[in-house]
Amino acid sequence: MMYDYSSTIEFLLDWYDQNARILPWRENPKPYYVWISEIMLQQTRVEAVKSYFERFIHALPDIHSLAVVDEDKLLKLWEGLGYYNRARNLQKAAVILVRDYGGELPSDYTELLKLPGIGSYTAGAIASIAFHIAEPAVDGNVLRVMMRVSGCFDDITEAKVKKQLEEDIRAVMPKSRPGDFNQAVMELGATVCIPVGRPLCDKCPLVHLCQAYKNRTEDKIPVKKEKKQRQIKERTIFVIEAGGEYVLYKREKKGLLAGLMEFPGIEMKLSSSAAEEYLDKMGYSMEQIIPLGDAKHIFSHVEWHMTGYLVRLQERVAEDTKIYGAEKGMNKNPPVWASAKEIEEIYSLPSAFDYYKKFLI
Template sequence: MKYDYSPTIEFLLDWYGQNARILPWRENPKPYYVWISEIMLQQTRVEAVKAYFERFINALPDISSLADVEEEKLLKLWEGLGYYNRVRNLQKTARILVSEYDGKLPKDYTKLLTLPGIGSYTAGAIASIAFHIAEPAVDGNVLRVMMRVSGSFDDITEAKVKKSLEEDLRAVMPKDRPGDFNQAVMELGATVCIPVGRPLCNKCPLMHLCQAFKNRTEDKIPVKKEKKPRKIQERTVFLLESGGRYVLNKREKKGLLAGMMEFPGVDEKLSPLMAEEYLTGLGYAIEGFIPLGEAKHIFSHVEWHMTGYLVHVREIVAEDSRSYRKDKEESKTVPVWALKREIEEIYSLPSAFDYYRKFIV
């Protein structure tokens, strides 16, 4: 064992008993609820997740409804959360659970790890919270808290550091309350031993055990290797409108925003003149052309720097499909011309397009 975390247990459990926030998935920690909430929490703050969670669970109350739902509706339910591969993995896993596990999440950490989208953190969270199995769930919050407690200057972006912490925690996990222990550390990391700004050490139940507090190194721990700067991708976005309908395309099945709907565009910034020439070249008869300004969207490894245009075209010149369909002969997708109402209610547009979406009337 690299570090003995056993002295933290009683203080963490006591503190959690008094400070745990009331959350819908904690009130009723069904395996399905724990799974969905943990996937949502990987990208969004607890307070924001509550509303998404309620909406998702109301629409898809169990694993079989998640397995059966059509993709467009599933993506719509995930709209606003981003990272759409996560919700696709939820559905893939739900289908495996229906076909191989009698529609239930397995009560087994190792089997959970084999399911799409479930890594050691999520497997540990489901195993410990829903099934009371003594497995750790190490996320960024837990890494930060425990590196500070042990005073470690190990680089937390290295997989071996996370693995070593998992091993240390597995050795001391309280068998009677493993889920509470994991949630206590996560909660402490989210509310007291915070990632940005000074941690609130005078409110921390681990202050007397914490090496970083003792050595005044809490602002130097955790150590994180600098990330590579994000790639800048320039882009022009078109809101092509005809008779109150707007063009949406489906993106390629691979790569950024794979398979998602988008406003059509090109991977370069076009001036108004170049943009008009480009669209005319595609066969659009332009009746009105309004620059919409610049916008930026940040993905994990890429930044889109966009410019956009609202373009009124005389008539729908692309294949006129009033609803999205696949061209059977050519096996390629064709654009959909959608009303504002349809964009709001049916199609899921990634938040990368939020700035331009508000120009739709």
């Protein structure tokens, strides 16, 4: 639906002037800082992003350094934020920026959209916050606030609904403060018109304009189509130790957690005796096998339901021993042996393995 949001502007900007949180990338909204922070903020809370942002900017202070950084170091800096393709896309875009744009982000919405990992939201955020261009930046927060204000029951998971809202906002954006306007709506969505629980309408600067408030439909808007159920995958994780070092494998370049390190494992849950039998069949000289218990990790479309074992070996396995998913030929990369300290400092072991990482000494 089309809606005229012009009456929200002055109330949003006034509210933002008094309520904007102080954030490291806001104090100095360089295009590079805005870009990195916006990519980090997708799927991650502001409070959690702060320290990652500081560390990232300290290690990679500009687009040139991002373009040339070793991938393992980049992924290490990203460790804990998840969705590692975001980090890879940052680097791909940085390489293009150095090659074609003199190492700077272009001050143009359409040019920004051409870069890997930059969709309409991020392009709008960079254009408006860093370059003061009147383009909307519609994320989940903005969709929620504006759908409630307009009392709209359209399904926000549909691309055309987001597109319409972008057009409605573009039509009224204040040319003098486009970045503040976008940030005001996002901030209101994050702190007042919140996604979980009742919105704090008594603290909202738009309460007198809000159709959802008027009609008592705040809890029914925004409308979201049911997501498909996640696929459940069972796994057995082997934390294999020999001589104080543990074996890791690099995952294949495609698919879930592509190119990241992992503990070896197979795609089924094995009991203690079945695990022992399995490793025995693979030719391991085991000293001890200790059950570590079950753990679960939730990705966007898949859940891993894991069980794990600490396996102490008498000696290291040979380079060509097929530990990981041997029957399925899943991982053909050679094993890497590393101490607990090296795993902590050098290798990026995704948070899916956090529960088992605790057992490294």
